[in-house]
Amino acid sequence: MERKNKNIILFPRVKERLVEEGMEALQAKRYDEALHFFHEAEQLGENSFHVALSIAVCHCELGDFLEAERRLRMLLQEHRDDIELLQMYVSILMQMQRYEQAEMVIRDALHRRHLSPSMREQLLRLLHFNQKMSKTALPLAEQDSIQQLFESDDITEHMKVIKQLENEDIAPVLSILKQYLMNESKNPITKTMILRLLTLKNVTDVVTIEKFGERMEAIPANLNEQAQTAFALHVLRQLENTLASENPSLYEVAVDIWLRYTYILYPFSPKPATCEDWIAALHFIACQFQGIPAALEKIARMYHVHAENMDFLCKKLYEVEKFSYF
Structure with missing residues (x-):
């Protein structure tokens, strides 16, 4: 039986393309996507300082400070004279409120490095700020x-x-x-x-x-919360015009659903839809909540909107309803 070759043959410049894609995603602030590309490149043997630092930056931007700190610490062990790397590492420690460790790192750098006057001044300012933050920290x-x-x-x-x-x-x-x-x-x-x-x-x-x-x-x-919620207020005014006098209890339910939805969504704005689309969707869901028989297509015709648009918005509203009332 012929032995199969288990060696994996890679296409040319795979690592390079992964790094390029990662850098493009990083510059566009798509940090999850960038991290995926960099990890793929890393698994294929890419071990450059540039990629390692980019991975640490992605973890930091995604709020994973523990992993960012670990990777920056490892890089600093190999590049002890890189002042920018040192400053980034100290900043991460301060983000994690590990002020004593940050102070030790800064003092060690001040003692063992040949620094320019401007760089020494930067580190001293960073040390002073770290000590100030340490005093105001909660227990x-x-x-x-x-x-x-x-x-x-x-x-x-x-x-x-x-x-x-x-x-x-x-x-x-x-x-x-x-x-x-x-x-x-x-x-x-x-x-x-x-x-x-x-x-x-x-x-x-x-x-x-x-x-x-x-x-x-x-x-x-x-x-500016008022500006952010201008569209939401417009929908409320139109809801009042169309439902308040016709069915006050249904109107109250629709308002409650809409206020809850826009509160949870903030600071994002409800989209994409016209005011009429949202009113139709709110009318339909309010009927559902009150046990009133209602056909989605019929309500869509009442407001002169497409049923497909209504259905899409109803799903968005239902998605929020799974969260607790407040």
């Missing part, structure tokens, strides 16, 4: 309790913690709140509450919010 036990709380699914408990943070300095837990916002598996209701908290606290950092497969970067201090 470790309190940080852990907030982290553990957000790992639960109890919205009521989430509300209590966020309400408590309204009267406290949130700087020590800002990195935890940022991680929550960008984690696709976390509850979108809590994300809305956190984002409103950051707006209230006038946070000027760029944060990444992920909800229902969509991702957005925003500066909380610059968010």
Whole structure:
């Protein structure tokens, strides 16, 4: 029996193409996609500093600070004189609120490196900032309790913690709140509450919010909730014109569904659809909730919209309804 050749023959420049695709995705801020390409290249033997650093950056942007810290630490062991790498590593440690470790790394660099005056000044400023943050940090036990709380699914408990943070300095837990916002598996209701908290606290950092497969970067201090919800308010006014007098109880149910949907969706806007499409979908689902017999096609004709569009929006509304009422 002829022995089969188990060697895998790769197409030319496979690694190079994977790295190119990874860099293109990274520059477009598609970090999950970039990470996939870089990992594929890594498995094929790509071990360049550039790719290793890019993988660490992807983990950092995705909120996986533990893996980012591990990879940056390994890179720093091989490239001890790379100041930019050192600064990135210290920044990650500070994001994780590991201030003592960050201080040790900075002091070690100041003692053993031949630094230019400007670089030494940068490190000293970073050391001063790290020491300042360390003084304002919450006790470790309190940080852990907030982290553990957000790992639960109890919205009521989430509300209590966020309400408590309204009267406290949130700087020590800002990195935890940022991680929550960008984690696709976390509850979108809590994300809305956190984002409103950051707006209230006038946070000027760029944060990444992920909800229902969509991702957005925003500066909380610059968010204008009234502008963000202008379309939602327009739908409410049209709902009142069409349903309030005809069937007040049905109108109240439709309003409740819509307010819940737009609250959970914030800061994203309801899309893609016209005002009439949404009103028709809300009318149909309100009927479903109240046990009123209703045909989707008939309601579509009432509002002069396509039934297919209505059905698509109904699915979006039902998707949100699986979350707890609040």
